Amino acid sequence: MTSLHVVILAAGQGSRMKSAMPKVLHRIAGKPMLHHVIDTARTLGAEGIHGVIGHGADQVKAITPADGVQWALQEQQLGTGHAVAQALPALPDDARVLILYGDVPLTRPETLEALVSQVSEDSLGLLTVTLDNPDGYGRILRNEAGQVTSIVEQKDATEAQKTVTEVNTGILAVSARHLKDWLPQLSNSNAQGEYYLTDIIAIAADRGVGIAVAQPGNEYEVQGVNNRLQLAELERWYQRQEAGRLMTEGATLADPGRVDVRGNLSVGQDVLIDINVVFEGNVSLANDVSIGPNCVIRDATIGRGTHIEANSIVDGAVIGSGAQVGPFARLRPGTKLADSTKVGNFVETKKAEVGEGSKINHLSYVGDATLGRNVNVGAGTITCNYDGVNKYRTVMGDGVFVGSNTALVAPVSLADNVTIGAGSTITRDVGTGELAVARGRQRNINNWERPVKKD
Ligand code: UD1
Ligand code: CA
Numbered sequence: 001m002t003s004l005h006v007v008i009l010a011a012g013q014g015s016r017m018k019s020a021m022p023k024v025l026h027r028i029a030g031k032p033m034l035h036h037v038i039d040t041a042r043t044l045g046a047e048g049i050h051g052v053i054g055h056g057a058d059q060v061k062a063i064t065p066a067d068g069v070q071w072a073l074q075e076q077q078l079g080t081g082h083a084v085a086q087a088l089p090a091l092p093d094d095a096r097v098l099i100l101y102g103d104v105p106l107t108r109p110e111t112l113e114a115l116v117s118q119v120s121e122d123s124l125g126l127l128t129v130t131l132d133n134p135d136g137y138g139r140i141l142r143n144e145a146g147q148v149t150s151i152v153e154q155k156d157a158t159e160a161q162k163t164v165t166e167v168n169t170g171i172l173a174v175s176a177r178h179l180k181d182w183l184p185q186l187s188n189s190n191a192q193g194e195y196y197l198t199d200i201i202a203i204a205a206d207r208g209v210g211i212a213v214a215q216p217g218n219e220y221e222v223q224g225v226n227n228r229l230q231l232a233e234l235e236r237w238y239q240r241q242e243a244g245r246l247m248t249e250g251a252t253l254a255d256p257g258r259v260d261v262r263g264n265l266s267v268g269q270d271v272l273i274d275i276n277v278v279f280e281g282n283v284s285l286a287n288d289v290s291i292g293p294n295c296v297i298r299d300a301t302i303g304r305g306t307h308i309e310a311n312s313i314v315d316g317a318v319i320g321s322g323a324q325v326g327p328f329a330r331l332r333p334g335t336k337l338a339d340s341t342k343v344g345n346f347v348e349t350k351k352a353e354v355g356e357g358s359k360i361n362h363l364s365y366v367g368d369a370t371l372g373r374n375v376n377v378g379a380g381t382i383t384c385n386y387d388g389v390n391k392y393r394t395v396m397g398d399g400v401f402v403g404s405n406t407a408l409v410a411p412v413s414l415a416d417n418v419t420i421g422a423g424s425t426i427t428r429d430v431g432t433g434e435l436a437v438a439r440g441r442q443r444n445i446n447n448w449e450r451p452v453k454k455d
Pocket of ligand 2: 224
């Protein structure tokens with residue numbers, strides 16, 4: 001048996017979420033729970049991933065990238081055994097099958113690998129956990145020799161069985177051949193009138209198939225989400241883990257409880273992250289980067305020693321080393337800041353390439369623009385890139401100096417070492433070394449008599 005197939009149960013309604021959205025689409029760290037599980041299956045090298053869906057099936061399919069996931073529709077939720085049976089026809093006979101749940105998002109691959117490695121014609125792997133309060137879970141029953149003999153659901157359990165604290169996580173790994181043999185044998189004559197997947201354990205024990213039990217390193221790994229409280233608990237656990245990882249990798253966090261990573265964040269050494277920073281998408285911070293408080297950093301690459309000051313938003317930007325951004329800056333997608341650049345407060349950039357050593361220090365909008373090296377953009381400069389229909393570029397050569405409160409009406413190009421007088425509205429290209437002034441000329445009027453108040 002070589003190939004691994006993962007079946008993910010995700011057909012339930014999740015009514016306790018009180019949501020129009022299927023439960024498995026609720027997010028942990030910005031990603032739908034189901035996608036966490038799919039990604040885990042990929043990490044395990046699954047050859048097939050089978051999602052069993054029912055409630056909100058169309059929504060689930062619409063939001064899940066189709067590549068590599070096969071869907072099985074469970075029209076009526078007749079129990080976990082019935083759910084797995086819907087995926088059976090798609091499972092090769094010689095596959096090892098791992099059963100996961102769309103609402104149990106954070107199981108570690110290592111934990112599951114240990115389970116999968118147990119699967120053969122003679123044995124299966126079962127993930128259990130021992131809880132202080134086992135209420136609601138299926139209980140693991142063992143014989144005098146300590147071998148697992150069956151699982152009894154809470155609602156079917158005797159008082160004595162309810163005292164057992166080792167419970168079923170629901171996660172198990174078993175050969176497809178066995179599933180195909182055993183699932184059709186399930187009956188629904190039990191307290192809930194459901195086809196219980198858990199009943200295959202008694203069948204396995206009966207047939208002399210060994211039941212190898214593994215336990216997760218942490219309870220949260222097998223914690224399912226039934227309501228928004230549990231969703232928030234898992235979110236916090238996830239974030240604590242991420243914070244721990246960042247610190248291990250050399251970042252100082254002002255408060256490990258006040259940084260949120262919703263995506264993939266990589267950090268170099270001596271990175272400083274102040275409080276209330278949210279990272280989204282793919283972000284990489286080189287050595288000695290610092291991020292001030294209350295920043296949102298999304299899909300960005302930030303070079304060595306660059307400082308992002310408080311309250312800045314960096315989105316879809318590539319920033320070189322030794323740059324300074326913010327406070328209160330907003331870099332939008334397509335922004336490329338070279339080394340030693342400065343983008344200051346209340347500056348917005350979009351599709352802007354800014355050359356080495358250039359500065360846009362205050363109150364400006366620079367969009368669809370290319371700036372050379374050592375350009376100085378004065379306060380209140382606006383690239384007028386949009387005529388209401390089309391967008392146009394503004395180009396500046398090296399050493400350009402733009403006076404404050406300038407409107408650059410694109411398309412327009414300023415050659416090297418151009419100077420623009422403050423308050424100009426520039427509509428025509430300016431040649432190398434030229435000064436352009438485009439504003440009303442100042443008149444000074446002598447002996448000006450101020451108006452006086454009429455009686
Ligand atoms: C199940 C286990 C129980 C275990 C517990 C762990 C069974 C019979 N019981 O109980 O031993 O301790 O999980 O949380 O398996 N689902 C479907 N289709 C169905 C039924 C369920 O897709 O027809 C999905 C649900 O969406 C859910 C998961 O399977 O994600 C578990 O189903 P649920 O009914 O919640 O099982 P439990 O009663 O919690
Ligand atoms: Ca449940």
